[in-house]
Amino acid sequence: MATIKDIAKKAGVSASVVSRALNNKYGVNEKTRAKIIQIAREMEYYPNVLARSLVTRKTETIGVVIADISEPFYSQIIKGMYTVADRVGYTLLFSNSYESLEKTNVLHKMVDSERVDGLVIIGSNIRETDFILNLLKERIPFVLIERNLEDPAVNCIWVENKEGAYQATNYLIKKGHTRIAHISGTQDIQVAIDRLAGYKEALADAKIPFNPEFVRTGYFLHEGGYRAAKELLQMTPRPTAIFAGNDTMAYGALQAISEFGLAIPDEIAVIGFDDLEFSGLTNPPLTTIRQPRFEMGKKAISILLRLLPGEEEASGVKAVFPTQLVVRRSV
Numbered sequence: 347m348a349t350i351k352d353i354a355k356k357a358g359v360s361a362s363v364v365s366r367a368l369n370n371k372y373g374v375n376e377k378t379r380a381k382i383i384q385i386a387r388e389m390e391y392y393p394n395v396l397a398r399s400l401v402t403r404k405t406e407t408i409g410v411v412i413a414d415i416s417e418p419f420y421s422q423i424i425k426g427m428y429t430v431a432d433r434v435g436y437t438l439l440f441s442n443s444y445e446s447l448e449k450t451n452v453l454h455k456m457v458d459s460e461r462v463d464g465l466v467i468i469g470s471n472i473r474e475t476d477f478i479l480n481l482l483k484e485r486i487p488f489v490l491i492e493r494n495l496e497d498p499a500v501n502c503i504w505v506e507n508k509e510g511a512y513q514a515t516n517y518l519i520k521k522g523h524t525r526i527a528h529i530s531g532t533q534d535i536q537v538a539i540d541r542l543a544g545y546k547e548a549l550a551d552a553k554i555p556f557n558p559e560f561v562r563t564g565y566f567l568h569e570g571g572y573r574a575a576k577e578l579l580q581m582t583p584r585p586t587a588i589f590a591g592n593d594t595m596a597y598g599a600l601q602a603i604s605e606f607g608l609a610i611p612d613e614i615a616v617i618g619f620d621d622l623e624f625s626g627l628t629n630p631p632l633t634t635i636r637q638p639r640f641e642m643g644k645k646a647i648s649i650l651l652r653l654l655p656g657e658e659e660a661s662g663v664k665a666v667f668p669t670q671l672v673v674r675r676s677v
Contacts, residue, residue, distance in 0.1 A: 426643025
């Protein structure tokens with residue numbers, strides 16, 4: 347494989363001139379730069395990123411740790427992150443945490459091997475707060491998405507989950523529903539806790555008694571939403587409306603309701619949370635709560651890039667985004 351010295355010998359210049367030309371640095375006239383680039387192409391030269399990182403101590407790579415990378419919710423967040431990272435020449439390296447950073451030890455696998463310059467952590471378990479705060483002590487740059495830690499030094503991005511859940515439940519109440527069920531996410535995840543709280547608060551404000559039997563856990567999965575809905579539909583009296591804690595579980599609920607032969611929304615209403623790409627294509631189209639996933643992804647990388655030079659920050663960034671009710675035909 348060709349090296350910078352090989353290119354320099356063929357071009358009749360020093361290795362430092364070749365390096366400046368290939369990295370678009372000052373001090374090389376355009377004619378020489380064009381000649382060097384042409385020779386590099388002919389010799390099939392590829393930059394040694396590892397060698398460059400040993401000099402700069404930067405890998406130009408950001409680690410992204412996701413609770414479950416197969417979940418379609420994350421697609422727009424990832425797209426938003428790419429938009430910013432690609433513009434400044436950074437690469438994203440993805441890994442699953444399976445909702446447990448400690449058990450998978452995925453953070454230290456990335457950081458200790460010096461494979462990444464910083465981290466974006468999405469959907470972390472609330473029981474692992476001390477583990478996350480330890481990253482501060484180790485001076486590892488990181489941003490959390492879907493968490494709001496009170497520590498002022500931690501960078502956090504989240505949406506108004508409680509308010510969004512309140513809005514979803516209140517919309518069902520305004521449509522005349524009083525037997526409203528909730529399919530919840532895993533209660534070790536902050537967004538699930540906040541959405542359950544918003545659901546309860548909306549019921550309380552409307553003087554509707556909270557029925558714990560109307561709350562089932564779907565683990566944010568299609569299969570979980572399907573099973574939870576089947577359980578709810580077998581109750582007597584059964585709910586007249588279901589608020590699912592995310593759209594993926596709502597899809598499962600729609601499937602279960604269809605199998606029971608019930609008409610949506612005439613016999614039972616369904617509302618989700620997220621506004622995924624397919625939510626307008628379900629039968630009927632799903633009413634849901636939209637959150638700005640693309641903007642959240644952009645914001646995360648923008649914050650992290652400010653941390654990577656290693657400058658001390660007075661305090662972390664706390665960025666909260668609003669939600670929006672999207673009315674379709676499932677309610």
